[in-house]
Amino acid sequence: MAPSVKDVAAMAGVSIGTVSNVLNRPTKVSTDTRERVERAIRELGFIPSAPARNLRTKHARVLGLIVPDIGNPFFTEVARGVEDAALEAGYGVMLCNTDQRADREDQYLRLLESQRVGGILITPARRSMKPLDRLIAGGTAIALLDNSSPSRQACSVYVDDAMGGTIAATHLQDLGHSSIMWLAGPSDIPQVAEREAGILRFANEHDMTVIRIEAEQMSAEAGDRAMGAALSNKLSATALICANDLLALGAVRALTRAGLRVPQDISIVGYDDIDFAANAAVPLTSIRQPKYELGFAAAQLILQECESSEPHAHRQIRFEPQLVIRSSTSAPHT
Amino acid sequence: MAPSVKDVAAMAGVSIGTVSNVLNRPTKVSTDTRERVERAIRELGFIPSAPARNLRTKHARVLGLIVPDIGNPFFTEVARGVEDAALEAGYGVMLCNTDQRADREDQYLRLLESQRVGGILITPARRSMKPLDRLIAGGTAIALLDNSSPSRQACSVYVDDAMGGTIAATHLQDLGHSSIMWLAGPSDIPQVAEREAGILRFANEHDMTVIRIEAEQMSAEAGDRAMGAALSNKLSATALICANDLLALGAVRALTRAGLRVPQDISIVGYDDIDFAANAAVPLTSIRQPKYELGFAAAQLILQECESSEPHAHRQIRFEPQLVIRSSTSAPHT
DNA sequence: AGGTATGCTTGAAACGTTTCAAGTCTAGTG
DNA sequence: CACTAGACTTGAAACGTTTCAAGCATACCT
Structure with a gap:
């Protein structure tokens, strides 16, 4: 049905080896042969079969992208970065949401392995x-996304989460807060743990007290529930740092329901600076991460590793987060 | 490197044909042979090569998903539906964002064609x-996503957009509005045109006046700009329907900046009911679409077409939108 | 003229599956 | 006991590429 190199070769009056050369090493072919072949390709509408190609070359020009949840705008933006870098190199991106479930992660890993993808970008669901x-071992390039664990086995790209935590705490201290609440996500998420470490270290060094509460997911609903629970336990503070913006959005909802005003009664710092943070009920002060850049850089790194045959030195790329001040933080009301 | 059927066959002491049978038609194989082969597969950690398989079977167990922008929460949810249905069937999903650009769409179409994907789900960037x-013609199954154009060539799955427009207008009329503004998106987006048609028909039948303004994209920024421009042109109405929630969020921002209050000064109806609509500055009244279900149904349809060899009758699946009332609409202030 | 380097092309093997006609056994039948 | 049907297994071809050793001209050098 679909034309193959054989058809192109026949039409151009050359061998299939030559057609392959035109495709892969055009300089090795004389100008007029190449033109003849190119014309045949155009007339036939020939598009090389990736499966056949991959069978020989061992690896598909495809990247696997494994994330907890593409519904989280943080990962949506990361994905855009990955996709753009991949497309530039003629690679496709296979989307894999794990919902933080190890079984789903395994299932996708098997799928990607069977597809013989060239590289995998992963935000691991577990340690x-x-x-x-x-x-x-099988020759698939791996890059850890948004994960700093310095592995000698893989590249990694991440944003300095401890620093982000410190920035948030510093901002609140500057405003005059000395007692804050920390709305964490599930404690097995490394990014959350790092942010927490940054906050605690700073708080410790500056005599701030920190009340820790935990949401069971990184979603607005979970944030709403966790904050609601904290309120009914009479927990209170003049400021709140949330492990991400989704949680913050949920927390705002719970606080508002309880009759508290943001920032008059309580200041809130989110994390990620997703687009919606700016349009939220109270425009959210947040810690911005270079999301698109993160994905783009990770994809470039891995593409480099896929393409070059030389022994590849794994790299770590670190980005820095940045404070974005909006209306959800202010000096504590006295 | 990676073990192949040959290695499995050798270890199990059978021919490679038998290994293939164990993989694809287990019932044709005697129980103990099958067990022997399965053990070998397990011990070797054998994972069949998809490229090799696809070379024979002509089509990869992969679906292409072409959308304007996965950053739009509407499509994010649709993607989740697609992904879940695909994974159930052991298929992968290749993510393709077009940004409504025809050149990008073409590029992706070529990429997917070369990958010989089994099916493509597409929200076309153009008519x-x-x-x-x-x-x-090449045997790839196609399904139109969120597109009603009744084609004899492909399945399609969509939400009744005209009905959605009518629902929005009806709601506003019920509240007592008689002059509304319609913030449309680019006029070449079919969904937008349909919603508009629904609004205009209803308005026409019920003596409502409609002022039409247009954003050049379906994003919050574009909504902000378009609304800002309308305001400086002194356009006004007691209510506003937006082509989607993103636009509505932007419009709210522009209105707020201009000192107008929602809904006291102007009521707003969004479209899509994305998660963030509920958490917005003003919780948004919106027209909900069954996003996840849309993607799930589309993927199922196309998987069915991929898998069965029988002549396939293309189907259209229609979903109905639904009004979700929140705080952004009220009776006009007199 | 003989020799060698250079540029281009070819043919065949290999990649890892699926498929299917043909083959081997076994058990059942008359 | 000879036959046959059925159950299972095999071997080889085919899928569409890439790769590479070998071949063939042509041009250059001495």
């Missing part, structure tokens, strides 16, 4: 790298 | 189906 080792 | 025809 262990076990299942990745076989992939790496 | 023409031209470039899709070759794909269809």
Whole structure:
């Protein structure tokens, strides 16, 4: 049905090896042969079969992108960065949402392995790298996304989360807060743990007290529930840092329901600076992460590793977060 | 490196044909042979090569998903539906954002064609189906996503947009509004045109006046700009319907900046009911679309077409939108 | 003229599956 | 006991590329 190199070769009156050369090493072919072949390709509408190509070359020009939840605008933006870098290189991106479930992650890892993808970008759903080792051994490039664990096995790209936590705490201290609440996400998420470490270290050094509460997911609903629970336990503080903006949005909802005003009664700092943070009920002060750049850089790194045959030195790229001040923070009301 | 059927066959002491049978038609194989083969597969950690398989079977167990912008929460949810349905069937999903650009759409179509994907789900960036025809001729299943154009060539899944427009206008009339503004998106987006048609028909039948303004994109920024421009042109009405929630969020921002209050000075109806609509500065009244279901149904339809060899009858699936009332609409202030 | 380097082209093997006609066994039948 | 039907297994071809050793001209050098 679809034309193959054979058809092109026949029409151009050359061997299939030559057609392949035109496709892959055009300089090795004389100008007029190449033109003849190119014309045949155009007339036939020939599009090379990736499966056939991959069968030989061992790896598909496809990247796997494994994230907890593309519904989280943070990852949506990361994905855009990945996609743009991939498309530039003629690669496709396979989208894999794990919902933080290890079984789903495994399932996708198997799928990607069977597809023989060239590289995988992953925000691991768990600490262990076990299942990745076989992939790496099999020659698949891996990059850890938004994860700083310095592995000798893979590249990684991340935003300095401890620094982000410190920036948030510093901002609140500057405003005059000395007692803050920290709305964490599930404690097994490394990014959250880092942010927490940054906050606690700063608080410790500056005599701030921190009340820790935890949401069971990184979603607005979970934030609403967790904050609601904290309020009914009479927990209070003049300021709140949330592990991400979604949580913050939920927390605002719970606070508003309880009759508290933001920032008059309580200041709130979010994390990620997703687009909606600016349009929220109270425009959110947040810690911005270079999301698109993160994805773009990760994809470039991994593409580099896929393409070059030379021994590749794994790299770590670190980005810095940045404070964005909006209306959800102010000096504590006295 | 990676083990192949050959290795499995050797270890299990059978021919490779038998291994293939175990994989694809287990019932044709005697129980103990199958067990032996399965053990070998497990011990070797054998994972079949999709490229090799696809080379024979002509089509990859992969779906292409072409959308304008995964950053739009509407499509994010649709994507989740698609992904879940695909994963259930062991298919992967290749994510393709077009940004409504025809050149990007073409590029992706070529990429997907070369990957020999089994099916493509597309929200076309333009009216023409031209470039899709070759794909269809080549045996690739196509489904139109969120697009009602009744094609004899492809399945389609959509939400009744005219009905959505009518629902929005009806709601405003019920509240007592008789002069409304309609913030449209680019006029070449079919969904927008349909919603508009629904609004205009209803307005026409009920003596409402409609002022039409247009944003050059379906984003919050574009909504902000378009609304700002309308305000400086002294356009006004007691109510506003927006082509989607993103636009509505932007419009709210522009209105707020101009000192107008929602809904006291102007009521607003959004479209899509994205999660953030509920958390917005003013919780948004909106027209809900079954986003996840839309994606899920589309993927199921196309998977069905991919898998079965029988002549496939293309189907259209229609969903109905639904009004969700929040705080952004009220009776006009007199 | 003989020799060698250079540029281009070719043909065939290999990649890892699926498919299917043909083959081997086994058990059942008359 | 000879036959046949059925159950299972095999071997080889085919899918569409890439790769590479080998071949063939042509041009250059001495």
